[in-house]
Ligand SMILES: Nc1nc2c(ncn2[C@@H]2O[C@H](COP(=O)(O)OP(=O)(O)OP(=O)(O)O)[C@@H](O)[C@H]2O)c(=O)[nH]1
């Protein structure tokens with residue numbers, strides 16, 4: 001549970017280790033319906049991912065429309081309560097209900113358009129009428145197809161093409177059940193993503209409330225930026241604690257966790273270190289190394305820049321010589337032509353254009369000498385240029401190595417700051433919670449509030465084998481593995497209880513059936529054939545169950 005945008009859906013994706021399974025990541029949209037996620041034991045490869053979408057009933061939708069129409073008519077007739085002031089809550093209700101209605105009836109663009117309709121005429125709309133109260137099942141072989149298919153039923157901004165028109169599904173959805181192959185679910189854990197935003201739909205509201213009452217573990221989620229002073233999160237924590245106290249009669253910290261999300265974000269590194277001397281002091285060796293690397297970096301950079309200047313100078317000299325060569329070759333060629341000697345400059349000697357005709361004039365001979373001399377110079381210059389380029393390459397390689405070392409110092413600084421911030425947030429949250437518990441007459445003793453500081457996005461990076469991000473050197477630093485383990489451990493007693501009660505039900509079913517089944521004298525109860533087929537079906541279920549029980553005993 002937590003405010004909209006706190007990172008609940010992203011967190012569940014990370015716990016499931018299924019990147020982008022639940023819709024998140026979109027600034028405009030949010031989770032609009034309760035999503036219940038359990039293990040999928042279907043072995044069919046085309047049904048690796050299954051979703052069952054339950055719709056609200058016709059009656060629920062009619063009630064919602066009626067409420068909107070009543071609110072609008074009250075607004076029009078200026079029924080503003082006894083004090084005569086504007087009913088702001090009602091106006092907000094109209095706004096949110098109309099937003100939803102527009103998604104379902106896209107041809108109604110404004111409240112003015114709506115006045116042409118009645119509740120009955122809206123209920124008659126074929127695309128709405130045909131799905132209300134019905135369920136839809138989606139089966140996919142790949143996560144990508146699956147998440148795209150479930151998005152419009154869960155996420156508040158999406159619409160689907162239906163019969164040539166855009167139509168949003170989520171306002172008519174009551175609850176979505178997902179069945180997934182994820183390790184965390186395989187021993188019976190069921191995760192529930194509750195919408196962060198308030199909903200006026202009573203059917204959905206009732207579902208959310210039922211879930212809240214039945215959760216064996218509640219996680220209150222708030223983003224890292226000042227999680228400890230996040231008022232809505234604190235209120236929620238208080239509400240959840242009260243609820244748990246009502247349900248269990250005493251506070252049990254195994255049922256509650258506060259999750260600080262997005263630990264990778266909102267950190268101004270230099271400022272943070274400056275204001276936290278303990279972090280600064282713990283990083284002294286990192287700062288020393290950083291200084292050393294920076295000095296070395298500047299040296300290599302200067303060296304590289306000097307050689308680059310030399311490279312430019314050498315290149316300019318070569319270019320200049322090439323121009324001179326071109327000019328000389330042309331002049332010599334013209335002189336020869338004037339002497340009536342035909343020189344085939346395009347002949348075999350493509351690279352060496354030096355004319356070799358005898359009987360050249362002294363002027364021409366001087367030019368040939370000059371030409372050869374410049375060519376010799378260029379050979380020398382080209383060698384120097386090659387050397388300079390090799391040095392530049394080595395310097396740039398060195399710069400890259402230093403950059404990578406500097407990056408890892410930065411990463412160490414970030415990791416230390418994030419860990420410190422997490423530690424402080426957790427401490428403050430625990431302290432506040434202890435005080436709040438004390439005020440309502442509950443002493444926590446050694447049992448402190450469970451706090452997990454996590455980054456779902458950084459965990460995704462590890463799942464996708466992307467290069468590691470600064471500040472999160474290991475998977476454990478994302479906080480997700482610790483949370484996964486806690487969820488498994490803290491739900492173990494409940495799962496154990498459920499499993500035992502299930503087995504006891506089976507035993508009592510077997511016992512109650514026994515005398516009836518064994519009474520083979522009375523033929524009218526069940527024929528021999530029917531008995532055999534029932535026995536076969538019964539055994540087909542009970543035998544694997546017994547095997548599993550024996551194996552895990
Ligand atoms: N930097 C960072 N951003 C995150 C992280 N987790 C979630 N976000 C972003 O926060 C935004 C909201 O995340 P959601 O998971 O949709 O939040 P939500 O609590 O499910 O919101 P509602 O469905 O509206 O209740 C998205 O843009 C996410 O990409 C995280 O670990 N790090």
Ligand SMILES: [Mg+2]
Nearest residue numbers: 008009030031
């Ligand atoms: Mg969400």
